[in-house]
Amino acid sequence: MIELIQQIIDGLGRGGIYALLALGIAVIFGVMHLINFAHGELITVSAYTSYWLFASGFNWWFIAPAIIVVAVLTAVIIEFVAFRWVRGAPDFTMLMTSFGVHFLVQALFVMYVSANFRQFPRPGWIFDTWRIGDLSLEVFDLAVIAATLVTLLGTYWLLQRTMFGVSLRAAAEDFDTARLMGIRSNRVIRGAFILSGVLAGVAAIFWLMRSGQAGPTAGLNPMLKGVLAALIGGLGSLSGAVLGGITLGLVEVLLISRLPGGTAGLTDGIVFLLIALLFVFRPQGLITVRRVERV
Amino acid sequence: MQTDPLRRAIAPTLGSAFLFLLLLGGSLLYTANGDASSNSLVTQMLINAVVVLGLQIYIGNTGVLSFGHIGFGAIAGYTFAICAISPERKLRQIPNAPFGLAEIDLTPLQSGMVALTLTIIVAFVIGLALSRSGARSGAVAAVVITLALLFVVHEVARNWIDLTRGGKTGLSFSPLGNATLQGKLPIYLILIGAIALARLFKETRAGRLAQAAREDDLAARVMGIDPAVQQMIALLLSVAVVSAGSALRVFELGSINPRLFFFDYTLLTLTMLIVGGRNSVAGTLVGVLIITAGSELTRNLSGMDVPGMNWLLRDGLTDIFLGGAMLGFMILRPAGLLGDWEVDHWLYRRLRRAESPPAPSPVTTARSTSVLQAAKVTVHFGGYQALDNASLEATAGEVVGLIGPNGAGKTTLLNVITGLVRSDSGRIELDGTVLTGLSPHGIARSGLARTFQNFRLFSALSVRENIGVVHLMATRFRQSRSLPPVDTLVTQAGLWEHRDRRAAELDYGSARRLELARAAAAGPDFLLLDEPTSGMSDHESINMIDQVRSMAELIGAGVVVIDHDLNFITGICDRVYVLDQGRVIAVGTPAEISVNPAVQAAYLGTTD
Numbered sequence: 001m002i003e004l005i006q007q008i009i010d011g012l013g014r015g016g017i018y019a020l021l022a023l024g025i026a027v028i029f030g031v032m033h034l035i036n037f038a039h040g041e042l043i044t045v046s047a048y049t050s051y052w053l054f055a056s057g058f059n060w061w062f063i064a065p066a067i068i069v070v071a072v073l074t075a076v077i078i079e080f081v082a083f084r085w086v087r088g089a090p091d092f093t094m095l096m097t098s099f100g101v102h103f104l105v106q107a108l109f110v111m112y113v114s115a116n117f118r119q120f121p122r123p124g125w126i127f128d129t130w131r132i133g134d135l136s137l138e139v140f141d142l143a144v145i146a147a148t149l150v151t152l153l154g155t156y157w158l159l160q161r162t163m164f165g166v167s168l169r170a171a172a173e174d175f176d177t178a179r180l181m182g183i184r185s186n187r188v189i190r191g192a193f194i195l196s197g198v199l200a201g202v203a204a205i206f207w208l209m210r211s212g213q214a215g216p217t218a219g220l221n222p223m224l225k226g227v228l229a230a231l232i233g234g235l236g237s238l239s240g241a242v243l244g245g246i247t248l249g250l251v252e253v254l255l256i257s258r259l260p261g262g263t264a265g266l267t268d269g270i271v272f273l274l275i276a277l278l279f280v281f282r283p284q285g286l287i288t289v290r291r292v293e294r295v
Numbered sequence: 296m297q298t299d300p301l302r303r304a305i306a307p308t309l310g311s312a313f314l315f316l317l318l319l320g321g322s323l324l325y326t327a328n329g330d331a332s333s334n335s336l337v338t339q340m341l342i343n344a345v346v347v348l349g350l351q352i353y354i355g356n357t358g359v360l361s362f363g364h365i366g367f368g369a370i371a372g373y374t375f376a377i378c379a380i381s382p383e384r385k386l387r388q389i390p391n392a393p394f395g396l397a398e399i400d401l402t403p404l405q406s407g408m409v410a411l412t413l414t415i416i417v418a419f420v421i422g423l424a425l426s427r428s429g430a431r432s433g434a435v436a437a438v439v440i441t442l443a444l445l446f447v448v449h450e451v452a453r454n455w456i457d458l459t460r461g462g463k464t465g466l467s468f469s470p471l472g473n474a475t476l477q478g479k480l481p482i483y484l485i486l487i488g489a490i491a492l493a494r495l496f497k498e499t500r501a502g503r504l505a506q507a508a509r510e511d512d513l514a515a516r517v518m519g520i521d522p523a524v525q526q527m528i529a530l531l532l533s534v535a536v537v538s539a540g541s542a543l544r545v546f547e548l549g550s551i552n553p554r555l556f557f558f559d560y561t562l563l564t565l566t567m568l569i570v571g572g573r574n575s576v577a578g579t580l581v582g583v584l585i586i587t588a589g590s591e592l593t594r595n596l597s598g599m600d601v602p603g604m605n606w607l608l609r610d611g612l613t614d615i616f617l618g619g620a621m622l623g624f625m626i627l628r629p630a631g632l633l634g635d636w637e638v639d640h641w642l643y644r645r646l647r648r649a650e651s652p653p654a655p656s657p658v659t660t661a662r663s664t665s666v667l668q669a670a671k672v673t674v675h676f677g678g679y680q681a682l683d684n685a686s687l688e689a690t691a692g693e694v695v696g697l698i699g700p701n702g703a704g705k706t707t708l709l710n711v712i713t714g715l716v717r718s719d720s721g722r723i724e725l726d727g728t729v730l731t732g733l734s735p736h737g738i739a740r741s742g743l744a745r746t747f748q749n750f751r752l753f754s755a756l757s758v759r760e761n762i763g764v765v766h767l768m769a770t771r772f773r774q775s776r777s778l779p780p781v782d783t784l785v786t787q788a789g790l791w792e793h794r795d796r797r798a799a800e801l802d803y804g805s806a807r808r809l810e811l812a813r814a815a816a817a818g819p820d821f822l823l824l825d826e827p828t829s830g831m832s833d834h835e836s837i838n839m840i841d842q843v844r845s846m847a848e849l850i851g852a853g854v855v856v857i858d859h860d861l862n863f864i865t866g867i868c869d870r871v872y873v874l875d876q877g878r879v880i881a882v883g884t885p886a887e888i889s890v891n892p893a894v895q896a897a898y899l900g901t902t903d
Contacts, residue, residue: 091433
């Protein structure tokens, strides 16, 4: 029982990060119908930023906000350089475009930095645990859960209570009608990328605190987790993305602890397989936002 | 036109041979000086060409984006290596291999066959999963499933040490890891096979139906095409080619490790596919050539020392080139350099005889005597009742109109009849056969063909091919009907001069007529038309009356037509159903309807 509670908290800690990544992907899918396989590049850029700032003598208190700024800038630049030009293109084109961005950013880092991973110091407290009776809780998990909650509440407020949020939700619902109602598409799409940058930035802070390394492929794993979580949530649905992220985190933790020894290396493969099966049997995702095609 | 061997077989075969000879000649010229590095470059390029042709067969014809084909390649590559490596080598590398695989000793050809068989079995299972997920052009589910295959195969290859020797060292044929493939003959043979297969598949029934579904999945299904079958055929053929190419690749390199068939190779092959044009075999080969040359050039450049250019000429330039090519083409020229052009299109135009439109044939088709019944259909969308006990009956001898204000449920009724929307209750019958619950393509094959309000043509296909693919379906499933030839339908729709143009290039009126002719090509008992005159001028919609009448006469079908244009409805209909808020509020001749008070109330909003 104690073990289960511990695992759930561990899973929520993982899932919180996934939820933030998935939410960023869902926001962009909502306004552009684009699955952003380049979302992980925000993490890659953040990772190198952390590395360089550490090398210049800054500490986490400065680096954390800097990561968010850099993630937002990267998101806006990617939108401006690539995604702007394929708006409304067929799904095939958009999928390949986002993969193209993913590979190109990766290649830029290989070319101008190095193909090797570089380490930077992780904050000292991430391995601390709190003991409450028999329960030992990782401080890091609690910090992630708290930060996720605050970020999600902030996002919720933004989406529900601000003009931008209303436009964004309207555009996600029906882009063409939203435009006819006077919502400026450029602004909404740029706003969506800024929001996804902020969310990725917050996720990046915790992801990097845990990994403590920067490399050209640093963004691959978070990107996959975010995309998978968003897929579980049905892609277009914002609340679905959050639930998808948390589900993914819990499933991973449970799998790691339940899998027989020696197969733990297969966790990612098994998760991927489960999600593929989910898609075979429920192509619309776990949480349904079924859009009936009008004919 | 139905069977035009020059166009469908002879010209493509000649074209394939030409492409192969061009590649062969170029390769021999390039390697003439006997330089080992240029020799290995050409060998790798030819092998990559086989793999990319394999991708083309699936991705090009179906439009489904697969990231998993290199995963199939990994399965084939490992199977080949494990079968073909000599037992002595295997006892040293993988002594604990399961199923006694360490003792197996097969020739390369036998190993290739085993690899092919096993991979195709896996592909069949994946194909079932893909069709269960409703794969269609650009579908997300397909991307996820194929990516999962790539990842799972990679993880298994890395972790099943007993079988694959893990990720660090991999398996090798000889201690030094030398190339094991002697001579290029096997590559040439497989390459010419792959070119011919890819090119000819485009002209086969399965290929053409798959392309129609690629252009518009929904329209294909309501025309009686079941994309799942065509996609499965395309997948199996494409995986067979990829397997052959992958086995060659392993054999040529003399070793295999998990990284050999993972993301990097996926990126390389996909870029090759899209740069030249994924819908074209010639384009695929052009892409392979350009990317190979570009990669080689950037690789050489990145080692050079040119003052002032050091910021560009450094390691990693090749990856920038690949990523940049993929991104650049998607943004600037998503169809690739050649689009869907083939060498033999040019050849065919030179060789074919002058065409003349078919003489108008006297109507020979016996009128169908069918009866279409929709009985008490009810549909809810959430809390909104779209149809409320709506019934409709039409016989093949008449033209039945369906009118009503916006939101009355006209299109929904048509969607229920054609199987696109599931009704809560009620039944649809055609001559006593219950259609309720059938798939859209099943319903089309039973004898109902429709058009769409905002038309859905197979836009990249020619006018003739739009009609041709549906005709192809009809010749198999509607044999009981005598179907007019494709060219007669083209002429009837007044599109003879435009017959070789793409549907996307047609003007509005022509596109409408093409959609009507395409529906007629399905050989239906009933044509169901959703607002055939929307967006037309008065003059055009009067012409449409003749068009619909003569088309229905030509194929001997009844007509159910939705429209708003009162001139059109009164001019064409024998009987009219009036729908309002999901209910049928009146039935009668156009004259009776126009004086019906309930109808006037519904249209003009008077309540009395």
